[in-house]
Amino acid sequence: MTAEEYQEDILDHMEHMEAETMPDVNSIDIQTEIQWFMRPYLLDFLVEAHAAFQLLPETLFLAVNLLDRYCSRRVVYKRHYQLVGCAALLIAAKYGDRKERVPTVRELKSMCCSLYDDEMFTQMEWHVLQTLNWVIGHPTVDSFLQIALSEVTYDAEVEHMAWYISEIALFHKEFVSVRPSVLARSALALARCVLSRSQARQSEWAGTYDPVVVLNLSNHLYQPSQVLSRKYASMHLSAVSTTVEEFLQRQAQIARRNITPPTPPALENQKPDADGYLTPSTPQKSHYDAVMQHGCLTPPITPDNEFGASNFAKNVLPRLYPVTPTSAPQEAPQQQPQQYSYQPYLQPRLAQ
Known part of the structure; x- marks a missing residue:
């Protein structure tokens, strides 16, 4: 056998x-x-x-x-x-x-x-x-990695990346209770993701990894131990720590590109208002550069306002400033003079 x-x-x-x-x-x-x-x-x-x-x-x-x-x-x-x-x-x-x-x-x-x-x-x-009662033997993460990697063609870079990720997990409390078999498959799946390698099939033992553990491992790639990073920066370990840093930089650029909205194009041939006058923010029919002597904008000439041609026919002079609309003045009713009748004054007679 x-x-x-x-x-x-x-x-x-x-x-x-x-x-x-x-x-x-x-x-x-x-x-x-x-x-x-x-x-x-x-x-x-x-x-x-x-x-x-x-x-x-x-x-x-x-x-x-x-x-x-x-x-x-x-x-x-x-x-x-x-x-x-x-x-x-x-x-x-x-x-x-x-x-x-x-x-x-x-x-x-x-x-x-x-x-x-x-x-x-x-x-x-x-x-x-x-x-420990002399019980020393323990199936380590590395031993499970060897079994998972034996199912496919040997790739040294994938193996070194899985080692690096597994050793990062040693530094954190949340992975102490994770079984080495689960940690090995999850680290291998993350290593293949970073290196853009194809994942194992679900039918294979290596393909049954824990996605939650993979996510937790990926969250700890940003700040690894400096000692561990220097160790895996050597070429005989495929410089996988440098590869992880480059991968994280690319992911950060993609994230910023998806979050930052595109900058709107600048309006061409946009003229500033004359004399630095700030126009109101309400919608206007068009942009006018004509300014009156006192600094007020000339209103647009439309048939609806007092600058229309009908006003000139009535010989009505335009106002320089807008005024509050009031009702048309009405003529006061004329009061009729009161008629007074004058009676002659009669002096009273004295009693004799």
């Missing part, structure tokens, strides 16, 4: 194992000293150490998984957070990497600026293994 015939059984076992070895985000939330904002600083250190020792990609994913699983079960002090990360990287390298590339305690101590003694590294390594 070939490996393809065992692939379905292998996937079933890997998906079972990933469910058994997932960290608990709620338990990490109740840590008293370490906080989520400290995570990017520790991961920057682990990414640099991982690149310096030239370890395999799956070693980094396994080290972060061991770190999160330990923090889910033990109280970690802030001063020991980096020490736990170094112990997790050391265990992951011993578990799956080549022996000549496994870092020594002295090298890790030097990278930590001699903050911890040699015995502290050994004690923490032993304590992590005891806490």
Whole structure:
């Protein structure tokens, strides 16, 4: 039997194992000293150490998984957070990497600026293994990516882009609880979208990705870790971080083009009003340049106003200024003079 015939059984076992070895985000939330904002600083250190020792990609994913699983079960002090990360990287390298590339305690101590003694590294390594009951194996994102990429023709740029997106997800809390199988398919779908590659068919295992996870991953492409961006800017990793920056710039230009309304064309041969007089904003029949002596616009000559030809026939002079319309004056009724009758004045007689 070939490996393809065992692939379905292998996937079933890997998906079972990933469910058994997932960290608990709620338990990490109740840590008293370490906080989520400290995570990017520790991961920057682990990414640099991982690149310096030239370890395999799956070693980094396994080290972060061991770190999160330990923090889910033990109280970690802030001063020991980096020490736990170094112990997790050391265990992951011993578990799956080549022996000549496994870092020594002295090298890790030097990278930590001699903050911890040699015995502290050994004690923490032993304590992590005891806490996890010596269950180290964990199906990483990289292992699921290898299965998904085996179904199509190998494309190194797509693989490097999927690695880059998957490592960006390590820095954010919302992806800690996402299973590696789901994260691998979603990162691969986003990588193909960025590189304008054709997507996998829905009938294939790689084509059953989670669109919500793809959207969340795309939202975190704008501000990646500077350490991670420099790592994937090298040519042996296809300079995929530079490709992502160019892709985001093109998307921003398209978004601005769709949002910004077109600028209306400038009116040609538009003459300014004479003497800087501001015309009213009400609609006008036409534009007139004639201005009276006192600065008022000459009204248009139409048969309806007092400047029509009929007014000249009546010898009515036009008004210089518009006045408030009033009713026509009416003649007051003439009052009739009152007639008074004069009676002669009779002097009264005196009684005799």
